[in-house]
Amino acid sequence: MKLNLKNPIVFLDLETTGINVATDRIVELAAIKINLDGSEETQKFRINPEVHIPKKTSEIHGIYDEDVKDCPTFKEVAKKFARFIEGCDLGGYNSNKFDIPLLAEEFMRADVDIDMKKRKFIDVQTIFHKKEKRTLEAAYQFYCNKELKDAHSAEADTRATYEVLLAQLDRYPDLKNDIDYLSEYSAHTKHADFAGRLVFDGDGDECINFGKHKGRKVKDVLVTDPGYYGWIMQGDFPLYTKKVFTTIKLRGFNNK
Template identity: 55%
Template sequence: MKLNLRNPLCFFDIEATGINITHDRIIEIAVIKMMPNGDVLRKSNVLNPGIPIPEETALIHGLRDDDVKDKPSFKEVAKEYARFFEGADLAGFAIQKFDVPILVEEFLRADVEFDYQRKKIIDAQKIFHLMEKRTLTAAYRFYVGKEIKNSHTAEADTQATLEVLLAQVERYDGQTVTDGLNRKLGEIKNDMEVLHKITATDTVDLAGRMIFNQKGEEMFNFGKHKSRLVTEVLKQEPAYYEWMMNGDFPMDTKRKLTEIKLRGFKK
């Protein structure tokens, strides 16, 4: 079976110095780009994060400071990856929670344009959790019937995710997907638009500091203003904007907050 693609689809996986989107850095990235005509392109790099790699994360992916000291920084390869991702949708395992947010942060630091909002994002973990509720290792065992070799390396995990999504589409084709409240989210189809809608989140920014309510309005999702409209807070307490812009928030969050503020001015 092959995926029905209108646009190229980039499966990718990232290993990093930790899980803090703001402070941690990418140390390995691997991308498998599937083209609509069936061609497959691959691109991967081990990177120098520019900060020490904690031993607890090194034990997971096996990369330590000596392994990356002579490698390029993300900034040095950012334009190459921006071109590689250009015009393609994104796919991976748990990429909405970590891989996409930290990738966007790295592009922003490198001052390289990467408009993820124009891309469909297919998260195989979301489909898996909705349908089976487990992890990538279990997903690979369940759908593919094999064990992942070299698990927790970007290349192996990316390849495993590609095979998992192929098996998911084949297994669940035509089946209805419901959420935890038994609300219908759609039907699994070999169509990236459909899969994107099923796995999409209600977050405004990638870190989830702001979310959409049922009316499609942005609300804060943390702190003293949680569940309040962002536009309402910015109007009634302008200093809150400055506090967030000077605070320890991801650049993507600050950018989205600024877009909402500027939109208010235009009105």
């Protein structure tokens, strides 16, 4: 099975200091680019997160502070990686909920202006869970009939993710070999940000997806609860989520 591509697609996996999209940092990044002719390019970085890697996290992915103390920071590799994924769709395992939102945060912290929303996102975990509901190791065994060695190594997990998607396309005749379709199938809901704090309603308006204003349009909340915007800006929310709130607020000023 060969992917039917409209654009090159980059499969990626991050190893990080933790699982908080707003505050944690990348310590390893691996990516495989599949070009339109089927050829492949790879990039892999060990990254100094500039913060302590918790021991429990290091025990999972095997990367300790000592391993990355002399590595470049994300800011030092951000432009190179941005060029690598330019014009590409993106794929990963649990990537819509974690890898893509955290990568967007890192790009913003590095002051690299990259429009992630113009891309299609394929989340192999979502496809897997909708079809079988298991883990990456189980997915690799189930679809590829191989044992995933070096699990939680970014490079091994990235390669396994790509192979699982190809096997999924072989296994399920109803699963279209089309990036637009796979991107739509990978999405549980249509998010207005990457972290899922904001979703689009049937009218295409951004709505709050958490807390006391859940289900309400952002533009309405900003009018009826003026202090809410300041609370978001000062809170522990992802930078991209704050950026969307600001965009909506500025849009309201321009429409007056």
